[in-house]
Amino acid sequence: MILVVDVGNTRIKAAVFEGATLFEIFVFSKMELQKNIENILEKFQNVTDLVISSVGDVEKQSFLDFKKVLKVHFISHEDSFPFHNCYATPKTLGIDRMVLASGATIQFPKQNRLVIDAGTCITYDFIDEKDNYLGGAIAPGLRLRYEALHNYTAKLPLLSFQSPEDFIGNSTSESIHSGVVNGFVYEIDGFIDEYKARYPNFIIILTGGDTDFLAKRLKNTIFANSNFLLESLNQTFQYKIKND
Structure with a gap:
């Protein structure tokens, strides 16, 4: 075990x-x-x-x-991974992102994969159908966006995230929820649309602490699995045993 x-x-x-x-x-x-x-x-x-x-x-x-x-x-950068790392600065690529890319490569072979990890930060990691890791994006997660509005303004309150009642916020709290949550969802859907326009045969994997909250709000079809990183970590280790 x-x-x-x-x-x-x-x-x-x-x-x-x-x-x-x-x-x-x-x-x-x-x-x-x-x-x-x-x-x-x-x-x-x-x-x-x-x-x-x-x-x-x-x-x-x-x-x-x-x-x-x-x-x-x-797990370190020196281990064997099932993809070719094309990142311009491979040693700076987070181990968590490498593990997610590894799991996506193993679980979904011979297709283009976008892994979206929605946690403290939201990361986007793309592995093409030839198992080349090309990179992605890093942005603040939901919690960081709420905290930034509170910490860098004089009067905006610190809120816990919740679904806005309408995209038109009719109070300061509702305006914050609309801006943070809807902006977050629109960002993710926008990134997905950009990838889909460039790459066919495409699967989107959503994971991280905010998976369940986001999965019902995205317009794009996704494979949602909040435990994908843990599963990928197990698969990466199994791959390492066989290939080191």
């Missing part, structure tokens, strides 16, 4: 796999890392490998402490 851990900007997600079978998903804060991994290992005592993808600020030593009982693997 394998325990995969994704360290994001705001939280940690983990999952236990045996082969392709997903047993359970866990979500916790960075402060609770040690305790939660210990609890997972107590529950799943057949786990032999700990696989980490990290873009957050958790010290490696927090994971290396488990080397006494597990094999610990950090």
Whole structure:
């Protein structure tokens, strides 16, 4: 059994796999890392490998402490991936984006793929039908947009995101919700339309913490899977074992 851990900007997600079978998903804060991994290992005592993808600020030593009982693997740029990295600055490409591209390449062969990860930031990653990773885009996520309006103005309140009642906001709060949420959705649909105009045989994969909120609001047909990064992390590790 394998325990995969994704360290994001705001939280940690983990999952236990045996082969392709997903047993359970866990979500916790960075402060609770040690305790939660210990609890997972107590529950799943057949786990032999700990696989980490990290873009957050958790010290490696927090994971290396488990080397006494597990094999610990950090996914890095030096690992084997099932795509050709055409990024102009390949060493700066986030490991999370590489893992998502890897999962898309493995799960959806021989087609153009756009992976949209809607979390703290929203990232767009494109892999063509010949398995070339071409790049994408990075933009603020929903939470960052609400925070930016509050932090960089004198009087706008900090709101939690919710669906606007109408695209015409009739109060300050409703205007903020309309601007943030509708602007976010229009941006995503606009990016998708640009890719579809250039590339046929196309699949769109939506993942990340805001997946469920966004999936019902996009006009384009998408494959929505909030756990796609964890699944991709497991698949990337399986690929690494076979190809390293």
